[in-house]
Amino acid sequence: MSAAPSSTYRMQLGPGCTFAEVSELAEYLNLLGAGAVYASPVLQAAPGSTHGYDVADTTRVSEALGGEDQRRQLAQRLRELGMGFVVDIVPNHMGVAKPEANAWWWDVLKHGRESLYAKYFDIDWGRGPVLLPVLGSDSAEDDLRVEDDRLVYYEHVFPLAPGTGGGSARDVHARQHYRFVSWRRAAGELTYRRFFDINELAAVRVEDPEVFAAAHAEVLRWVEAGEVTGLRIDHPDGLTAPGAYMRRLRQAAPGAWLVVEKILAPEEELPPSWPVDGTTGYEALREVCGVFVDPAGEAGVTALAAEAGVPVNVHDVERGCKRSAANVMLLAEVRRIARLLPDVPAELAEPAVAELLAAFPVYRSYLPEGDGHLQAALDAASAVRPELAVVIASIGERMRAEPESELTQRVQQTSAMVMAKGVEDTAGYRLTRFAALNEVGGAFDRFGVDVAEFHAKWSARQAGWPDTMTTLSTHDTKRSEDVRARLAVLSEIxxxxxxxxxxxxxxxxxxxxxxxxxxxxxxxxxxxxxxxxxxxxxxxxxxxxxxxxxxxxxxxxxxxxxxxxxxxxxxxxxxxxxxxxxxxxVRVPGWSNSLGQKLLQLAGPGVPDVYQGTELWDYSLVDPDNRRPVDFDARRMLLKRLDAGWLPDLDERGSAKLLVTARTLRLRRDRPELFGSYRAMRAEGVAARHAVAFARSGGLVAVATRLPVGLAAAGGWGDTRLPLPDGEWTDAITGRAAGSRAPLLADLLGTYPVALLVKD
Structure with a gap:
């Protein structure tokens, strides 16, 4: 599809990390071996934003990040270093917390359906004025006041429609194209679609060509100028028509590397009709982390959870949480879908819609692709609520008959919201028997990943999506890769x-x-x-x-x-x-798992991403914890020592992880021919099950230790060897020769629990 970078390094931009700071860090990132800087959103966000996902103006770059001049300087610096620049974009929604900061939203509130931007937002205009959930209670209208031709409620400021001033603030309010209501009414009554249940993020209708053009013009200008080489598409499942959007974006940016934040179930495939390079890699995260979990520990872990009163029936908990998300947090969306069934009484339509949304085994289907997922949802919903089976079947028939209809589109995009809020953000915090598994894109009911499944998945990735992103930590992960690596040890004890x-x-x-x-x-x-x-x-x-x-x-x-x-x-x-x-x-085995995860991800198929700071040990939890400032000065100094020939011990500082990261990233960048085909390799000997290894292009072999506690308890590697293809091999991490065609793993992994062998 495009010229993918050799790797990416994710930077969380914000008030404490601007374009200028990234420009200053670019030389270090280049020395580390990163192929591209991968930035969080850089368009003008809502005032006070710390993350950039609440874009308020798509026509200009963020002033808080340094503005257009510093953006250009960063792009130029990266080009000088031969690095790419990948930018995160947010097509699904815009920030409307402060209407005066969003010119489109302000105009809609001022002019209503007559606004030039009325069609830019997903508003149910047939239900009257736009409901804005800003009041502390419905009786708080007494606190409204009119100031300077604006309606004010404490710190909230709103426009007045032309000619609607005069009289009391209540009178003025009653004349507007919007109505203030209590924030408690948002879940069930809002007339505009939100990003999940966040009132301050209003959904944008990028399926409309005019809206697409307006929302993407500035970013596409950077792509055309060669200043941005890749785009990461945030939350594609929230879009009305993701496939059509991807095709339009690909046409507008034919040479850009495109990856989508699409969360796939273990057996789910990215729709082949999407002309993108892949996902942002959560499926790879599950596979890499899972291979370091000991399946033999499942019974003991589950018994502890049950004894402690923690639920262990994953399916029941997930289904209940999804049902709750549909009936409470996202009730307004359920009701909007139910109104598209005018021949069905509301008392039947609403529960049928909610049950169907809760029954999807994946985030959403993409009809006509993914019809099997729709059928699975129809069957499951009907089985749970047989009294609604006729209505549920009718919804399925209508969706299949008209895959482009509003009913189909809203069911599909809302099922993704239900899955995210029900599973990621609720069930993941209830099913706590083994937290290492509870990750975005995880499968809470699968206790890890066996080596055969790992190789099958990674072989398929190389064959089908060789330029997809892979990741271990992101700004959205519930815990960092090193936390999960340490917790994985608990499955062994x-x-x-x-x-x-x-x-x-x-x-x-x-x-x-x-x-x-x-x-x-x-x-x-x-x-x-x-x-x-x-x-x-x-x-x-x-x-x-x-x-x-x-x-x-x-x-x-x-x-x-x-x-x-x-x-x-x-x-x-x-x-x-x-x-x-x-x-x-668990400390030392956790370090072993951390290095193993890192090597498998960095040397494996796809484009590996390194989340900021994770080239050393990083024991962060969910955001904002994982957005803490990174000590790059310490990393620079350690990298300089490594380049002078230092081989650090495996210790608290994590310098060994920096060594593995830099050596592997540099190989990917400087010798891309090594990272082609994928072939599983098998160790031979008494401890063979404790090694996971693969070959790339015949000239590179990666090997990592798994289940290190069990390995030590069994007496170590013993006679276990790793047969290698013909040739002389050197470990790129330590610089030492492998020594033989079938080196003993006790020798090969004597310094570190991982090795990256390159044919001389």
Whole structure:
């Protein structure tokens, strides 16, 4: 499709990381071996934005990031270094938290259906004025005031339609093309589609050619000028017609590398009709991390969860959470779909729609592609609600008969919202038996990935999507790759971990079982961690789980219990000492898993992305924790030492991970011919199951250690060897010769638990 970069390095831009800072870092990233800088959104966002996904003006670059001059300077610097520039774009929605910052939204509020931009947003105009959920309560209209030809509610400012001033603020309000309502009415009554359940993000109708052109003109100008070489498409499942959008974008940017933030189920394929280079790599994350999980530990882990009162029936929990998302958070969307069934009474249409949305086994179907997923949803919904089976079947018939109809489009895009809010953001915080699995794109019911499945998936990736992105950590992952690597060790010592959790819970219990088990895993995975980070994470986890407290209806007493628990645990020196004793069992094996994950991802098929800072150990949790500033000065100095010939120990600092990252990224960039075909390799000997290895193009072999605790318990590698193709081989990580055609893994992996062999 396009000239893909050899790799990418993800940078989270914001007030503390501008174009100028990235320009200054470009030389380090080039020395590291990164093929391209991969930036979070750079268009003008809503005032005060810290992440850029709330774009308020698509026609200009962000002033907070340095404006147009600094953007150009960064693009020029990257071109001088021979690096690409990949930019994250957000076609699904725009930020409307401050209407005055979004000229399109302001004009819509001012002129209503007569606005030039009325069709730019997905608004149900047939239901009257645009409902804006800004009031503390429906009786708060008394707090409205008119100032300077604007309607004001505390810090919120809105335009007045021409000729509608005069009289009381209530009178003025009643004349507008919008109506203020309590924020509590948003979920069930809003007349504009949102990004999930975020009121401040209004959906944009980029399926309209005029809207597409207006929303993409500035970014496409950069692509045409050669200043941007790739685009990452945020949340394609929210679009009305993703396939048509991709085809239009490809036509507008024929040479750009295009990857989509599409989350695939384990057996799901990216629609082949999309002219893109691949996804952003969550499926690869599941496969790489999963191969380091010991399937033998599942029974013990599950028994502990059941004993602790944590649900272990994944299907039931996920289905219930999806149903709740449809009936509560996304009720307005369900009702909008139900109104497209005028011949069905609302009391039947709404529950039928909600049940169908909750039944999808994937985020969405793309009719006529993906018809099997639709059928699976129809069958499952009808089985659960047989009294609604006729209505559910009717919806399916209409969707198939008219795949371009509004009904079909809204069911498909809303099923993705239900899946995301129900599974990622709710079930993932309830199904806490083994947190290492609970990741975006994960399969909570599959206890890891066996080596055969890993090789099958990676071979298929090389054959079908060789330029797709792969990743281990992103700005959206629930925990970083190194946290998951450490937690994976617990699958090898389920008995020790269960005993420790029983001791800790008896001493310092949290009053909600799922949060209690998650909290202890979080302490193990992210240690050392301070009270602010741990408290912030657990507060978010509790509200996302929606069991004892929520964002909408918080329980102050329970929230305070969680805060007090954090302080009590961290101040309990005896408990902390016990925690650190368990950590002694998992720390070094966790480092082994981290290096193994990194090598498999960086050397494997696809375009590997390195999330900012993860070239050293990084024990971050979900955002905003994973957006903390990165100490690049320390990384520069360590890289300089590595380039002087230093081979660091495997220790707390993580220099060995930087070594593996730099050596592999540089090979990808400087010797791309090595990274062609993919072939699984098998070790031979008593410990063969503890090695995972593959060859690329006949001239490169990557090998990593898996299940290191079991390997040590069995006495090490013993006589286990890795037969190599003919030739002389050198480990690019250590610089040492392999020594023979079938080197002993005890020798090959004597310095580090990974090796990257290159034929001389």
């Amino acid at each position: 389920p008995g020790e971990f269960a005993a420790a959790v029983r001791r800790w819970s008896a001493r310092r219990p949290l009053p909600e079982p799922t949060l209690n088990l998650l909290a202890w895993q979080t302490l193990v995975g992210a240690w050392p961690i301070d009270a602010d980070r741990l408290g912030g994470y657990l507060a978010k986890a509790a509200k996302e789980a929606k069991l004892r407290t929520t964002w909408v209806d918080p329980d102050p007493a329970f929230d305070e219990q969680v805060r007090q628990w954090v302080r009590a645990v961290l101040a309990d020196t005896e408990l902390v000492a016990d925690l650190e004793r368990l950590l002694e069992l």
